[in-house]
Amino acid sequence: MRNLHPTPDRRCGGRPDKSDRLEHCGQLSERCIGEVASHRRGRSGVIAGLDIKEILELTLLLIATGALSGFLAGVFGIGGGAILVPVFYECFRIAGVPLEVRMPLCIGTSLAVIIPTSIRSFQAHYKRGAVDLAILRVWWLPILIGVIAGSVVARYAPERLFKIVFVAVAWSAAVRLIFARESWKLGDDLPKGILMRIYGFCVGILSTLMGIGGGLFSNLLMTFYGRPIHQAVATSSALAVLISIPGALGYIYAGWPAAASYPGVAALQVPFALGYVSLIGAVLVMPMSLVTAPLGVKAAHAMSKRTLEVAFGCYLFIVGSRFVMSLIGGQ
Numbered sequence: 133m134r135n136l137h138p139t140p141d142r143r144c145g146g147r148p149d150k151s152d153r154l155e156h157c158g159q160l161s162e163r164c165i166g167e168v169a170s171h172r173r174g175r176s177g178v179i180a181g182l183d184i185k186e187i188l189e190l191t192l193l194l195i196a197t198g199a200l201s202g203f204l205a206g207v208f209g210i211g212g213g214a215i216l217v218p219v220f221y222e223c224f225r226i227a228g229v230p231l232e233v234r235m236p237l238c239i240g241t242s243l244a245v246i247i248p249t250s251i252r253s254f255q256a257h258y259k260r261g262a263v264d265l266a267i268l269r270v271w272w273l274p275i276l277i278g279v280i281a282g283s284v285v286a287r288y289a290p291e292r293l294f295k296i297v298f299v300a301v302a303w304s305a306a307v308r309l310i311f312a313r314e315s316w317k318l319g320d321d322l323p324k325g326i327l328m329r330i331y332g333f334c335v336g337i338l339s340t341l342m343g344i345g346g347g348l349f350s351n352l353l354m355t356f357y358g359r360p361i362h363q364a365v366a367t368s369s370a371l372a373v374l375i376s377i378p379g380a381l382g383y384i385y386a387g388w389p390a391a392a393s394y395p396g397v398a399a400l401q402v403p404f405a406l407g408y409v410s411l412i413g414a415v416l417v418m419p420m421s422l423v424t425a426p427l428g429v430k431a432a433h434a435m436s437k438r439t440l441e442v443a444f445g446c447y448l449f450i451v452g453s454r455f456v457m458s459l460i461g462g463q
Contacts, residue, residue, distance in 0.1 A: 190223050194416040201245070202421030204447070206253050206428020207365075207440070213344035214302065214447070216242040218454045220413055227399045233390050233408070235294040236286055237400070239343030240383025240408030243376050246345045249421045250372030256429040262366030264359075267322070267350075268374075271332035275346070275374050278336020283382020285341065286408070295455045297341045302452035305352055309445030318356045335371065340379045345372025348448070361440055365432055383408040 197219045204215055220238035229237060257263055286294075322328060331353055339346040347368030354364035387408025391400045398404055404412055432440065 186226065190226060191416060193219065194223060194413060195420055198245070198417035198420035199424045201417065202249050202252075202424035203428040203431070206256065206369075206425045206430070207432045207435075207443075213239075213242040213246055213342065214348065214451050216245055216417065217298065217343045218451050220410070221454075221458070223413065224399060224410070229397060229399050230394055232291055233387070233394065233400065235291045236383065236387060236408045237390075237405070237410060239286070239294060239341070240380060240387060241410040241413045242343035243340070243379040243383060244409045244414045245417045245421060246372055246376035247380060248418055249425055250345050250369055250376055252422050252425040253369040253429060254373055256426045257366035257369050260366070260429075260433065262363055263370050264363060264367045267354075267367055268370055270328055271335070271371065272374055274329040274332030275336035275371065276378060278333040278338075279340045279375055279378045279382060281333075282337040282340025283379065283386055285337070286383060287386035289341075292459065294341055294343075295459050297338065298343075299452045299455050299459070301338060301342060301348065302448040305348055306445040306449040306452065308352060308356075309441045309448070317358055320358050322354070322357045322359070336375060339375045340382065343379075344375075345369075346375045347372055351444070355441075362433065365440070380409055 197216060201213075201215050217238045220241055221234060224234050224237055254263070323331075335346050335349040335353075338349060342348075345368070347365070350368040350371050351361070351364045354367065355361055384407035387400075387405075390408065391402065391405070394400050399410060399412075404410065435443075
């Protein structure tokens with residue numbers, strides 16, 4: 133039987149029911165959102181949510197950071213990660229990278245940049261005959277195992293863990309370097325056997341979680357056991373090569389799901405990034421770091437032992453302070 137009371141609709145002048153009104157509002161909302169997105173995409177001077185001025189500022193900052201990190205790699209025998217990580221953190225914050233993945237992205241990118249920088253630094257120190265190859269022969273396997281373990285932890289660890297590790301190690305090292313006394317020693321020479329291999333494993337895993345080349349830890353260990361700071365710096369440059377290559381590959385693996393989890397974040401997507409390695413950040417930083425690394429080597433061999441230790445300690449205290457503020461402020 134024909135319905136004698138048909139449901140009123142817009143075409144026959146009736147009032148739409150609640151479901152019709154909700155559907156109509158949803159269509160309007162989708163259309164408005166689409167128009168806003170199209171407007172932003174079409175707006176001149178905007179790339180990936182950043183205007184041209186912001187992009188230029190970030191580019192200049194990263195290039196300057198590359199120059200400074202390369203110089204420090206040569207001076208301290210580090211990969212430069214202790215300065216790269218804080219600067220990358222600020223750049224990725226401006227680029228809109230979510231807090232949950234920002235720190236691992238900084239660390240993975242830092243390890244990638246350290247690869248050419250550490251190779252360049254090692255070559256310069258090796259020519260001067262300052263690298264202790266015996267330590268490298270003992271440490272290479274434990275360090276590799278530590279790097280692999282650190283990469284696995286990086287995939288599942290909360291973001292705060294990376295900052296806590298960074299601050300704890302950086303400040304401990306700063307205290308040792310700034311207030312050190314000749315009597316502060318663990319022994320007259322480096323240990324043999326299993327303890328030496330445990331040290332190597334710790335250097336590998338902590339360096340991977342901090343995004344550094346391992347120079348921070350090996351410098352401290354070697355000087356605690358009576359080795360000259362210049363020899364410690366030179367040997368650390370070789371360890372940075374052992375840590376940075378597998379470490380960067382591990383962060384690509386660890387961060388691979390991040391792109392799918394945050395599809396709206398351009399900085400995490402291919403071709404801008406591979407996992408937790410920002411290709412843009414690495415490309416901008418690498419060239420200048422390669423240029424300035426040999427200059428840092430010359431400066432290191434021209435400085436006195438005590439001047440080198442105090443400079444390194446002050447530097448670590450400053451970069452550690454940045455992450456203390458971040459932990460307190462939750463940013």
